[in-house]
Amino acid sequence: MSNGEYTDAPIYVAGAGIICAIGNNVGECITSFEQGTAGMGGMTYLNSLHKELPVAEVKHNNKELVVMAGMTASTSRTALLSCIAAREALSDAGIKNIDSLRSGFISANTVGGMDKSEHFFEAFAVDRNAGRLRNVNNHECGNITEMVAEQLNLRDQVTTISTACSSSANAIFYAARLIRHGLLDVAVAGGTDALTKFTLNGFNTLMILDKEYCRPFDDTRAGLNLGEGAGYVVLVSEKVAASLPHIYCRFSGYNNSNDAYHQTASSPDGTGSYLAMQGALKKAKLQPADIDYINLHGTGTQNNDNAEGTAITRLFAPHVPRMSSTKSFTGHTLGASGGIEAVFSALAVKHGYVYPNLRFEAPMKELQLTPETSFLKNAPLRHVLSNSFGFGGNCTSLIFSKA
Amino acid sequence: MKIYIHSATAISPQHTFDGALLEDLVTYNTNRLQVIEPPYQDLLDTKLIRRMSRIIRMGTAAAIKCLRDAEIDQPGAIVTGTAYGCLEDTGTFLTKMVEQCEDLLPPTPFIQSTHNTVSAQIALTLHCHAYNNTFVHNGFSFESAMQDAVLLLREQEADNVLVGSADELTDISYQILTRLGLYKKQAGSNLDLFNTNTKRTIGGEGTAFFLLSPTPSQDAVVLEGMNTFYLSEHAQLSPERIAAFLSVHNLSVEDVDVVIDGSNGDAIEDGLYKFLQQTIFSALPVIRYKHLCGDYPTVSSFALWLAYSIIKAGKVPFSLHVKQPSAKRILVCNTYLNKYCSLMLVTK
Numbered sequence: 001m002s003n004g005e006y007t008d009a010p011i012y013v014a015g016a017g018i019i020c021a022i023g024n025n026v027g028e029c030i031t032s033f034e035q036g037t038a039g040m041g042g043m044t045y046l047n048s049l050h051k052e053l054p055v056a057e058v059k060h061n062n063k064e065l066v067v068m069a070g071m072t073a074s075t076s077r078t079a080l081l082s083c084i085a086a087r088e089a090l091s092d093a094g095i096k097n098i099d100s101l102r103s104g105f106i107s108a109n110t111v112g113g114m115d116k117s118e119h120f121f122e123a124f125a126v127d128r129n130a131g132r133l134r135n136v137n138n139h140e141c142g143n144i145t146e147m148v149a150e151q152l153n154l155r156d157q158v159t160t161i162s163t164a165c166s167s168s169a170n171a172i173f174y175a176a177r178l179i180r181h182g183l184l185d186v187a188v189a190g191g192t193d194a195l196t197k198f199t200l201n202g203f204n205t206l207m208i209l210d211k212e213y214c215r216p217f218d219d220t221r222a223g224l225n226l227g228e229g230a231g232y233v234v235l236v237s238e239k240v241a242a243s244l245p246h247i248y249c250r251f252s253g254y255n256n257s258n259d260a261y262h263q264t265a266s267s268p269d270g271t272g273s274y275l276a277m278q279g280a281l282k283k284a285k286l287q288p289a290d291i292d293y294i295n296l297h298g299t300g301t302q303n304n305d306n307a308e309g310t311a312i313t314r315l316f317a318p319h320v321p322r323m324s325s326t327k328s329f330t331g332h333t334l335g336a337s338g339g340i341e342a343v344f345s346a347l348a349v350k351h352g353y354v355y356p357n358l359r360f361e362a363p364m365k366e367l368q369l370t371p372e373t374s375f376l377k378n379a380p381l382r383h384v385l386s387n388s389f390g391f392g393g394n395c396t397s398l399i400f401s402k403a
Numbered sequence: 404m405k406i407y408i409h410s411a412t413a414i415s416p417q418h419t420f421d422g423a424l425l426e427d428l429v430t431y432n433t434n435r436l437q438v439i440e441p442p443y444q445d446l447l448d449t450k451l452i453r454r455m456s457r458i459i460r461m462g463t464a465a466a467i468k469c470l471r472d473a474e475i476d477q478p479g480a481i482v483t484g485t486a487y488g489c490l491e492d493t494g495t496f497l498t499k500m501v502e503q504c505e506d507l508l509p510p511t512p513f514i515q516s517t518h519n520t521v522s523a524q525i526a527l528t529l530h531c532h533a534y535n536n537t538f539v540h541n542g543f544s545f546e547s548a549m550q551d552a553v554l555l556l557r558e559q560e561a562d563n564v565l566v567g568s569a570d571e572l573t574d575i576s577y578q579i580l581t582r583l584g585l586y587k588k589q590a591g592s593n594l595d596l597f598n599t600n601t602k603r604t605i606g607g608e609g610t611a612f613f614l615l616s617p618t619p620s621q622d623a624v625v626l627e628g629m630n631t632f633y634l635s636e637h638a639q640l641s642p643e644r645i646a647a648f649l650s651v652h653n654l655s656v657e658d659v660d661v662v663i664d665g666s667n668g669d670a671i672e673d674g675l676y677k678f679l680q681q682t683i684f685s686a687l688p689v690i691r692y693k694h695l696c697g698d699y700p701t702v703s704s705f706a707l708w709l710a711y712s713i714i715k716a717g718k719v720p721f722s723l724h725v726k727q728p729s730a731k732r733i734l735v736c737n738t739y740l741n742k743y744c745s746l747m748l749v750t751k
Contacts (some may be wrong), residue, residue, distance in 0.1 A: 005559050006554075007708060035635070039573050048507060049504060049505045049506075087493075110517070110518065112539075117497070118497060118500070121497045121498070121501055121502055124575075124579075125498050125501040125502060126501075130583070133579075133582055133583055136579055139487075140486055140487060140539070140541055141488075141518065141539040141540075142539055142540040142541035142543070142544070143488065143541065145540065146541070155633075158540070158542065159536065159538055159539065159540045159547040159635070160539045160540040160541075160547075160715075161536065161537040161538055161539065162488070162517075162518035162537055162538075163518075163522075163535070163537050164517050164518075164519055165538060171535055174536070174695070175549065177554055177558070177669070177703040178554075180558075181554055181557065184406060196494065197505065197679070198493075198497065198500065198513075200502055201505050201508055201513070202496065202508075202510075202513030202514075202516070203513075204508075204534065205509065205510035205513055206510050206513070206514070207509045249483075256534045256535060257532050257533070257535075258481075258526040258531060258532050258533065258534075258535040259532070260526045260529070260530050260531055260532055261525050261527070262521070263514055263523060263524070263527065264514050264526070268609050271532065272532065275532055308673055372733060378681060389515045390519070391514070391519070391523070392517060392519045392520060392522065392523025392524075392526070392527075392535070393521075393526060393527065393535075394519060394523065394535055
C-alpha cells in the first residue's frame, strides 16, 4: 500500500510489442493489414481433434519460440509468447535509464500454463501417479507473469489479472493507475494467451466457433475463430515521456463496468459495453463526437456484435465513428486481445491507421453499422476507443489520444 | 486517506461464518482441510446454489454476507483474488476432455472455470454494474486485490469496495500438490501442526471478504498499512524490514499488541518466524493460525479476517493460546511457499 499521492497526470504509450497470427512483431502485423492477409488457417501446432475449426496460430512451433524468447525448453507457450512481445515493447520504448526507474510488469492471461497442464492430464487422467510434474507446476496464471518479469528484470510491481477476454485491457489500465499513484515510472502492460485444447473445446461447447473464417459485424456472422498471441504497451509517466525520443500517444481514458446479465452472454442492449465506453469517455473528459475510430471487440458471434453494436449506436448515433474488428485478422486471442488491440489502437493514433474489417459484406439487419473495409493511413484520428468484453459481463474500454 | 474495514466474513475449515469467534476448534486428522460450508439458503437463490461449484458458492455467499453485515446494498467496486481459480470445474472439463476424446463435452464446467467467475457471480447476484476485477498472482492474489481496492478508494472512483479472495483445494489439486511435495508425508491432528518437527505443511482452502471504505463508523477497524515482499536471495523478511514498515506509519514494534504470523508447521521454513520471535517480536504475543485453515496461496485473507475479528470482538479467543486478553493493534505477517510475504497492520 503506497503513501503516494494520486494525480490525474497524463500517461503516455512509449513502446509496443506484438506476436500473433499476422506477425512476430509490430512491423509484420502492419504489413499484414496493408496486404489484407488474415492469420487464420488450418491447425498446425495445436494438437486437437477438431481439425474442422480454423484457428489463428502464431506461425512457430514451441522449439522456435523457445529460441526467440530465450527461455528454457519446457516453458509454457503462454510465457514464450508473452516474453517475445513484452521484450519487443520494452526495446521499442528504448528507455535508457530503466534500471534507475521503478518498473513493473502487469500482465494478463486466462489459462496460464494450460498448454502444458492438458498434456500432463492425458497421463494423469488414467493414472493419478502419472504425468510429468514439470508440465503442471506452472499451471497458475501468475507463474507465467513471474517468469517473464524475471526475464525482463521488471520488479517493482508485478501482478496478474484474469477477467476472461477483457483481461489485458484491465491490466493496461491498472498499470496506468499504478503510475498515477506514483508507484511506478514505467509499466509493461498487456497480456498473453496460447491456443489450448481446453479453450478450443470450451468455446466449442458454447457453439460459438465459426467453421468458416469469422465475419465480425456482418449480418451472416456465425461465430469467432480462436487465436493466440501476446500484446504489450509500455506506459510511462509524463516525466519519463519527456526524456524519450518518441512516444506513440497519450493513454487518456479507461473504464471497467459489469454487464451483470449472464455469465457468458451479453445483455441485448449492451448495458456493460455502453457503461464501459461512456465511463472511458468521462475519464478522458471527451464527448462521443471526439472519437474518430473504434477498435471493436467484434468477435463475430451473434450475441457480442449485436450487443456491442447496440451500445455503440446508443452512445454515438447519429455520428458513428469509423470502426473495425482486427479479430478478422488475428482471431480472438482471449486474454491477449486487449493488449494486442491496445497496440493497434496506439499505432492508429500515431500514424492515422484504420484497419480493415475483413469479410464484411452486409450490415447486421437490426443495426445499420458499416465497419471500415480498407486499410487507411494518415487518417486524422484524434482519439481511438478500444473495446474488450469478457465472460462474467466484464466490459472494458480504453481510449488513446494524440499526444 | 484512512481506510476502514467495515465488515469481514470468512468461510474456512473452522466455524468462522457465524457465531462465537473460534470457540470450538475443528480437529482434522488429515493433511487436507476443507471448508465447512454454511447453509446458503438465506444468501443465495436455491437454483443458483445447485448450479454453482463449491468455490463459486462459498465466495459469492461470503461476499453477500459481508455486504449485509456492513449494511451496504451495492458496492462501489468488486475485487477478488484467486491463485488457482475454479479448480473443480477446470479439473472436470480437463478430465472429460481426455476421457471423451474432445467429444460431447458439457459447457457448464468450462463456463464456470474462468478465473473471474466468483467476482462475476457476485455482480450478477447483486445486479452490480460497478468495476469488477480479478487478480490471479499466486501468493499475492489477495494482496493484489487489496491494493487495487485501496487505490480505487484513493482515486475516489468508489465510495466503498468489496474485496476478498477464494481458493479451493480439490481432489485433483490435492493429489498434484502432494506429488509436488507441498504437504507432510504423515497425517496428524491439525491442532498439533506446530509440534511435528517435520518438513512441509497441510493443505487448506477458504474464502474471505471485506468491505472497505474511507468513511469511519462505530465498529470499523482501520487498515493502517499493507506491504508485500517477494522473497528471494535479494529480499528476506528481516526485523529491519518489519521495523521499516512500521516506521512508515510512525510506529514501532512497541505499538503493536499482537502479531499473527504465517508459521505453517514446516520445521525449516518456520525458522524465519522463530528468528523473528527471538528478535523483533521477543516481547510480543504471537498467534499462529495455519493449523486452523491449512496453507494456501490466498491464506493471508484468513489472517486478516482473524485480526479484524479479534479487534472487533475485543478479545483474543482462548483457543489461540495467547496470554494477551485483547488487542487494539495487530500486525499480520504472512509468507506463502517462503516466497510471497505480506505485512498488514490493522488497528481499532
